Amino acid sequence: xxxxxxxxxxxxxxxxxxxxxxxxxxxxxxxxxxxxxxxxxxxxxxxxxxxxxxxxxxxxxxxxxxxxxxxxxxxxxxxxxxxxxxxxxxxxxxxxxxxxxxxxxxxxxxxxxxxxxxxxxxxxxxxxxxxxxxxxxxxxxxxxxxxxxxxxxxxxxxxxxxxxxxxxxxxxxxxxxxxxxxxxxxxxxxxxxxxxxxxxxxxxxxxxxxxxxxxxxxxxxxxxxxxxxxxxxxxxxxxxxxxxxxxxxx
Numbered sequence: 001x002x003x004x005x006x007x008x009x010x011x012x013x014x015x016x017x018x019x020x021x022x023x024x025x026x027x028x029x030x031x032x033x034x035x036x037x038x039x040x041x042x043x044x045x046x047x048x049x050x051x052x053x054x055x056x057x058x059x060x061x062x063x064x065x066x067x068x069x070x071x072x073x074x075x076x077x078x079x080x081x082x083x084x085x086x087x088x089x090x091x092x093x094x095x096x097x098x099x100x101x102x103x104x105x106x107x108x109x110x111x112x113x114x115x116x117x118x119x120x121x122x123x124x125x126x127x128x129x130x131x132x133x134x135x136x137x138x139x140x141x142x143x144x145x146x147x148x149x150x151x152x153x154x155x156x157x158x159x160x161x162x163x164x165x166x167x168x169x170x171x172x173x174x175x176x177x178x179x180x181x182x183x184x185x186x187x188x189x190x191x192x193x194x195x196x197x198x199x200x201x202x203x204x205x206x207x208x209x210x211x212x213x214x215x216x217x218x219x220x221x222x223x224x225x226x227x228x229x230x231x232x233x234x235x236x237x238x239x240x241x242x243x244x245x246x247x248x249x250x
Contacts, residue, residue: 011070012086015241017054017061019046019077020070021087027071032104034068034190035164041068042179042191043101045094048074052234055241063180068190071097076238083242084250095207098167098194102133105165111137113158113189116169117198119143125201139163144171155185166191169198 010022022030034041044050044067051074054061064070072078072089081088105112112129114122122143130138139161142154151173158166166189172178176193183191199205244250 010087012081012089014051014077014080014084014086015055015238015245017046017051018064018070019072019081019089021081021089024090027069027092028100028104030069031100031190032108035101035104035108035110038188040183040186040188040191042183043067043069043071043097043193044176045073045092045097045193045195046070046077048076048238049234050074051077051080052238059177059180063177066180066183076235080238080242084245093207094195095197095200098192098197101165101167101190101192102129102136106133106136108164109135109137110164111139111161112165112167113139113161113163114141114167114169114198115154115158116142116144116172118145118171121198121202121204122169124203125198128201128203144169146172148173155182159185159187162187163189165189167194167197168192169194170196 010020010026012019012021034043042063044064046054046064050060050064054064071092073092073094075091078088078091102112114126116122117125122141126138126141129136140157140163142157146154166179166186168176168178168191174181179186179191179193196205200207
């Protein structure tokens, strides 16, 4: 069976952007199928900003359309699906998605390669992952912020290591788009953008911040980066577009 076929029947459209609306059991089964497939796949984590970005950037829309899984990480995305009368996608944390794939890879006695992030953080993350998933093979790692001249060498190293799972973190060119841009040079594996998960794996950040920590982080972000008040504009834009889609029956 084509691993993408079951999931495609649950793919919905939210203001012109694709997302998957699946149950936890369906996601678990589909993730296992992707890891066992002999082709290259990437998984997209759709945030609110990703949704807005996809509306205005063709390359990001292409990234989503080519993804074997599109998992929602924002309540605003789920709310938009509800407003349009679509099947509502369940909201997942990137950390939980990463743990699911790592657990499945360990169960299947497969391997993982780590790319991106700070070198010291990546080393500690690797050590902690080895402790947490003792049967998982970590077949390589490479930190982010690497010079462009090393790009081909890194891709060749990943190809030779033939991991079943490729976790990509910050500081690689293009962030999650790195997976799509180099898909043809990557081996048959599942590529997953994990955002700040390397920091969590390394113990530098809690896996689930408290409500007060989230509020404090948000206020600090707004005070130190005043232009981020533009998020209010983005939210108003989102509501207006949803209304237009609802009125037109799209």
